[in-house]
Amino acid sequence: MFGIWGSGFGVREKMFSAPNPQSRAPNPESRTQMDNITNNDPIVRVHGVHKFFRRGSERLDVLNGVTLEVTEGEFLGLMGPSGSGKTTLLNLIAGLDKPSQGEVRVGDRLISSMSEGELAGWRTRNIGFIFQFYHLLPVLTAYENVELPLLLLSLSAAQRRQQVTTALELVGLSDRVRHRPGQLSGGEQQRVGIARAIVTDPTLIVADEPTGDLDAHSAKEILDLLCELRQTLGKTILLVTHDPRAAERANRLMHLDKGLLVEQTDRE
Amino acid sequence: MKYLKLIFRNIGRNPLRSSLTSLVTIVLVFVVTMVWSILWLLSIVTTEKSENFQAMVTERWSAPSHMPLSYAEVLGRGAARNPGDVKPLDSMTWQFYIGTLDPENPSSKNMIFAIACDPDKIAALKEGKFATMMDGLESLPDAQEAQVLADVAKLKDTPRGIIVGQNHLKTTNKRIGERFKLTGVSITKGLDLEFEIVAAFPPGRYDTMAAFNREYYNNELDAYPGRHSGQKHPLADRSLNLMVLKVADSAAFTRLASQIENSPELSNPAVRCETMASGLASMLEMFRDLIWAMRWMLAPACLATILLVIANAISISVRERRLELAVLKVLGFRPYQIMVLVLGESLLLGTGAGLASAVLSYGIINWGMGGIPFPIGFFDRFMVPADAFWWGPAIGGLAALLGSFLPAWTARSVKVAEVFSKVA
Numbered sequence: 001m002f003g004i005w006g007s008g009f010g011v012r013e014k015m016f017s018a019p020n021p022q023s024r025a026p027n028p029e030s031r032t033q034m035d036n037i038t039n040n041d042p043i044v045r046v047h048g049v050h051k052f053f054r055r056g057s058e059r060l061d062v063l064n065g066v067t068l069e070v071t072e073g074e075f076l077g078l079m080g081p082s083g084s085g086k087t088t089l090l091n092l093i094a095g096l097d098k099p100s101q102g103e104v105r106v107g108d109r110l111i112s113s114m115s116e117g118e119l120a121g122w123r124t125r126n127i128g129f130i131f132q133f134y135h136l137l138p139v140l141t142a143y144e145n146v147e148l149p150l151l152l153l154s155l156s157a158a159q160r161r162q163q164v165t166t167a168l169e170l171v172g173l174s175d176r177v178r179h180r181p182g183q184l185s186g187g188e189q190q191r192v193g194i195a196r197a198i199v200t201d202p203t204l205i206v207a208d209e210p211t212g213d214l215d216a217h218s219a220k221e222i223l224d225l226l227c228e229l230r231q232t233l234g235k236t237i238l239l240v241t242h243d244p245r246a247a248e249r250a251n252r253l254m255h256l257d258k259g260l261l262v263e264q265t266d267r268e
Numbered sequence: 269m270k271y272l273k274l275i276f277r278n279i280g281r282n283p284l285r286s287s288l289t290s291l292v293t294i295v296l297v298f299v300v301t302m303v304w305s306i307l308w309l310l311s312i313v314t315t316e317k318s319e320n321f322q323a324m325v326t327e328r329w330s331a332p333s334h335m336p337l338s339y340a341e342v343l344g345r346g347a348a349r350n351p352g353d354v355k356p357l358d359s360m361t362w363q364f365y366i367g368t369l370d371p372e373n374p375s376s377k378n379m380i381f382a383i384a385c386d387p388d389k390i391a392a393l394k395e396g397k398f399a400t401m402m403d404g405l406e407s408l409p410d411a412q413e414a415q416v417l418a419d420v421a422k423l424k425d426t427p428r429g430i431i432v433g434q435n436h437l438k439t440t441n442k443r444i445g446e447r448f449k450l451t452g453v454s455i456t457k458g459l460d461l462e463f464e465i466v467a468a469f470p471p472g473r474y475d476t477m478a479a480f481n482r483e484y485y486n487n488e489l490d491a492y493p494g495r496h497s498g499q500k501h502p503l504a505d506r507s508l509n510l511m512v513l514k515v516a517d518s519a520a521f522t523r524l525a526s527q528i529e530n531s532p533e534l535s536n537p538a539v540r541c542e543t544m545a546s547g548l549a550s551m552l553e554m555f556r557d558l559i560w561a562m563r564w565m566l567a568p569a570c571l572a573t574i575l576l577v578i579a580n581a582i583s584i585s586v587r588e589r590r591l592e593l594a595v596l597k598v599l600g601f602r603p604y605q606i607m608v609l610v611l612g613e614s615l616l617l618g619t620g621a622g623l624a625s626a627v628l629s630y631g632i633i634n635w636g637m638g639g640i641p642f643p644i645g646f647f648d649r650f651m652v653p654a655d656a657f658w659w660g661p662a663i664g665g666l667a668a669l670l671g672s673f674l675p676a677w678t679a680r681s682v683k684v685a686e687v688f689s690k691v692a
Binding site: 029030087088094096097104114117120121123124125129131134137138139144148149151152196208 | 273274277278280281404467591592595597598600601602603607626684685688
């Protein structure tokens with residue numbers, strides 16, 4: 001299936017040896033901060049995080065003092081019932097939202113205090129986001145969807161082409177580059193979504209129910225791919241899931257309930 | 269440039285909506301272009317010039333103006349009576365002639381409005397420079413100036429020659445070199461003249477006007493009693509409709525106007541001396557309300573409608589794409605970049621539709637319709653000026669930008685977490 005991974009390190013080398021150093025580290029400062037962290041250092045530090053939303057006069061407490069750390073190269077699974085705060089926690093770590101109280105650090109950056117503009121730039125370089133419903137732009141081809149985050153970086157067209165091609169090779173979709181999302185199966189669309197998430201070579205990949213909309217076979221392929229990304233490219237992965245088969249792939253599993261981390265299982 | 273493809277793709281996302289929005293914009297810009305074409309020309313002719321200052325002398329108390337031809341000599345010297353009085357730098361007589369090719373069924377299509385004048389006043393070389401007394405011919409390109417000089421030479425050589433407007437050639441289906449007979453109508457009823465078309469005026473201001481030798485016209489007026497039992501033509505003693513005088517500047521004009529209006533030689537009938545611009549403005553005074561409504565009601569209403577149509581289309585588009593906009597934010601697009609994308613779509617749509625409308629209005633009105641039929645003052649039809657090629661895109665683009673600002677602001681403010689919480 002993933003024949004390209006037969007030469008996995010070759011592909012990785014190809015991706016990591018892009019002609020412009022910016023393709024790997026568009027922001028040298030931020031990238032250095034991430035790279036300085038050794039394998040056992042936490043890459044994500046969430047400390048005493050509370051998050052509440054207001055609905056009219058009602059206050060909804062979604063996270064109630066969550067503290068957790070994720071080390072580089074880890075595959076962390078987050079489970080819990082609906083409304084337990086999994087996605088909210090993921091959004092906070094990915095810099096899509098800000099905590100009502102507490103701190104979120106990724107690498108050396110205190111992202112909970114960054115502005116929206118700073119966060120946007122930071123996300124492009126450091127976070128790969130995989131959605132449950134893929135959320136590909138229907139008017140763009142697979143290639144153009146994957147290229148989208150690279151448009152925000154100072155890369156030449158040739159550099160963008162090389163990185164997109166490599167990312168699509170990594171997910172085994174080199175033959176579907178000209179297809180639009182509507183012409184792809186759910187599993188293929190999710191692989192395009194993964195290619196889009198890794199094309200900027202982020203350190204942290206966050207996946208919100210990536211197999212939630214897929215059949216068992218496609219779900220297995222996607223999970224295999226995520227494991228390969230971690231093992232071969234050393235990506236740190238945060239996975240929110242309801243699916244026990246997906247959770248099995250994580251090397252550490254955390255359970256959230258009513259905004260609190262209630263259980264932790266180490267698998268390695 | 270990187271976003272341009274994305275902008276184009278988004279416009280193509282809903283071809284029906286984009287097409288309808290463009291169509292409405294095209295129609296409304298078309299209307300605005302027509303209105304502005306009329307206002308544009310009226311504005312030009314009623315704006316005082318700083319050089320080539322021209323004065324217009326007409327009968328004071330009667331419209332249309334009819335003065336004795338003998339006034340031409342007095343006015344030509346500025347009615348100067350004392351040493352030191354101002355004299356005009358140049359002058360031109362205008363004697364109106366209106367005739368039809370089809371006396372049985374006279375209509376705007378077979379009618380020609382012409383002025384009998386001295387051909388040298390249309391254009392001549394003075395001290396090696398192109399000189400004209402006809403407003404609007406003074407700024408022609410070199411090639412057209414040479415052509416006009418050649419045309420005037422032909423007119424001088426052809427006693428019954430006539431230079432016609434571009435529209436006459438189209439509406440009467442006549443060609444240069446052809447001969448035709450005009451039957452006098454209205455004030456020139458009874459004066460039937462034969463002409464040979466020697467040339468056409470350059471496209472623009474004189475598209476609906478013709479000019480011929482005043483000698484021919486005055487000879488025919490003189491010969492009229494011989495053919496009508498000794499009875500003079502009603503215009504015989506009042507065939508001078510207006511006189512155009514050139515003066516150095518506004519100060520000279522003020523003195524000249526005073527000389528003319530107080531001259532005992534020009535007291536029966538009394539005359540009025542105005543600047544050309546204010547003279548034309550006076551003629552347009554009766555249309556003041558109509559022009560005001562066109563300028564301040566019709567054109568703004570069209571612009572407001574374009575704005576609303578585009579605002580509506582872009583609002584729907586933004587509402588439909590909230591999720592995609594949130595995804596773009598997740599990928600790292602900054603709020604201002606999202607805003608630029610939305611404004612870019614709108615701008616492209618508006619500018620494109622505006623340009624298409626400008627091309628269409630220029631083609632349809634100038635070539636297809638022979639001008640906007642809007643008889644007002646001296647003007648019968650209004651051509652769409654070349655300036656419309658920037659008006660159209662500018663109107664469309666500006667309306668699009670204004671109309672899409674609010675939707676674009678909404679797009680930039682999309683809260684990622686809120687959007688995804690609703691999806692989940």
